[in-house]
Amino acid sequence: MQYPATHLVVMGVAGSGKSTIAAALSRQLGWACAEADEFHPQSNIQKMSKGNPLQDEDRWPWLQEIQAWMTAQAHGGKSTVLTCSALKQSYRQLLAKAEGRVLFLHLHGEADLIGQRMEGREGHFMPPTLLPSQLATLEPLTDQELAAGSLRLDISKSPEELVQTILAALQFPADQAS
Numbered sequence: 001m002q003y004p005a006t007h008l009v010v011m012g013v014a015g016s017g018k019s020t021i022a023a024a025l026s027r028q029l030g031w032a033c034a035e036a037d038e039f040h041p042q043s044n045i046q047k048m049s050k051g052n053p054l055q056d057e058d059r060w061p062w063l064q065e066i067q068a069w070m071t072a073q074a075h076g077g078k079s080t081v082l083t084c085s086a087l088k089q090s091y092r093q094l095l096a097k098a099e100g101r102v103l104f105l106h107l108h109g110e111a112d113l114i115g116q117r118m119e120g121r122e123g124h125f126m127p128p129t130l131l132p133s134q135l136a137t138l139e140p141l142t143d144q145e146l147a148a149g150s151l152r153l154d155i156s157k158s159p160e161e162l163v164q165t166i167l168a169a170l171q172f173p174a175d176q177a178s
Contacts, residue, residue: 005100
């Protein structure tokens with residue numbers, strides 16, 4: 001089945017490896033790549049930097065901006081890879097309204113592993129103290145989302161293994177470009 005554009009949304013809590021996997025998929029597929037963090041208004045960044053979790057009213061305008069970017073890319077005939085926590089099913093439903101095919105790649109793992117990764121990264125505004133609130137907010141992919149082609153992936157595997165698993169499951173050749 002051919003789609004005019006496909007959007008791969010690499011999702012999960014902070015520290016799960018979204019940026020690493022999205023960048024690798026973008027390179028492999030030759031698709032445009034974006035970080036959802038780039039779409040946050042300064043007020044959201046300031047709130048998170050102070051250790052305050054975002055609320056739904058903070059997230060809706062941000063998610064609408066991401067959805068609009070995906071649709072704009074699809075209008076240009078481009079498929080995309082992007083990172084977005086997409087923690088709730090309602091958030092994913094909004095993103096899925098973008099033009100084209102939208103698939104979610106949920107990177108999940110043990111809280112201890114994710115916490116260690118967060119402690120080890122530099123230059124990110126999201127403090128490790130917000131991990132518990134993200135884990136509490138996370139709604140795993142539904143059976144319906146999985147049946148539609150979205151994937152749940154274990155982050156204890158190497159980034160290379162995860163990318164190959166994704167490409168094989170989605171039946172994308174490593175050199176596919178759109």
